[in-house]
Amino acid sequence: MKIRLIGLGKMGRSIALNLKDHNHEVLGYDIKESARDKFAELKLDVVHDLPSLLKRDEKERAVVLLFVPNEAVDSVLEKLIPILNKDDIVIDGGNSNFNISIKRYHLLKGKGIDFVDLGTSGGISGARYGVCLMAGGSKEVVTYLEPMFKDISQENGYAYVGKPGAGHFVKMVHIGIEYGMMQAISEGFSLLEASPFELDYEEISRAWSNGSLIESALIKHAHNAFAKDSHLNDLEGKIDDTGEGMWMIEEALKYKVSLPVITQSLYARYKSKDNRLFGEKVVAAMRKEFGGHAVYRKK
DSSP, X not given: OEEEEEOOSHHHXXXXXXXXXXXXXXXXXXXXXXXXXXXXXXXXXXXXXXXXXXXXXXXXXXXXXXXXOHHHHHHHHHHHGGGOOTTOEEEEOSOOOHHHHHHHHHHHHTTTOEEEEEEEESHHHHHHHOEEEEEESOHHHHHHHHHHHHHHEEEEEEEEEESTTHHHHHHHHHHHHHHHHHHHHHHHHHXXXXXXXXXXXXXXXXXXXXXXXXXXXXXXXXXHHHHHSTTOTTBXXXXXXXXXXXXXXXXXXXXXXXXXXXXXXXXXXXXXXXXXXXXXHHHHHHHHHHHOOOOOBOO
């Protein structure tokens, strides 16, 4: 399948290499020249404008995959719509608000264009070697795309989760759970740090990554971070949030569902802007390991 990829940052480049490994044709575009240059350095095909990206035989059903920030999606769609044909497919693989994804689905459907909201998890390494995907949209359209989705996912790491909006809704919940899990890990390490024992966090996280009941990808990411900096001395404990936790809590209030752990984990991120604690450093380090997220280093 030929995939027209918009957004050639860390995730986009990794997905492109994954697609290429599975014999899919990838053509990339990014508004930033530096991103296009990095893409080309990987020996991947790149174009310098959107009309070139959509140049094709009239009979070809174009599949456009977006890996751009949520706030940029509408701008990209505005530029895409005039050069898309009936039955073309746009896939939003970013972390968009599911309510907005539903509106985008109806906007494009009204013009005869199909839209799929694709929750994507696994970080940069997952994007490169086997991602976790949660697809929402018309069953017929998603079924058409499923061979490609399964190719780039880990075994059993792909699911069609339901009608338009469901993919980004499920990803939102996934991120909220991730918030809570990371907060629990950070609090555990905070207590270890406060104890009278001289503890080796690299060794502890290595042991916990092999056979313990809390063994997880997140513990492994913590271990990788401690292997680089045993006490995370080079980091500040400031943790960004990208909005999904807040969206999830807003939905929980709407449906009267109690989310005390996830809510508290979001508050901890807000608190971290003012309070540099060891637990926050652990969360910041894990986020950098799995997603390449920015960290705040001591000056």
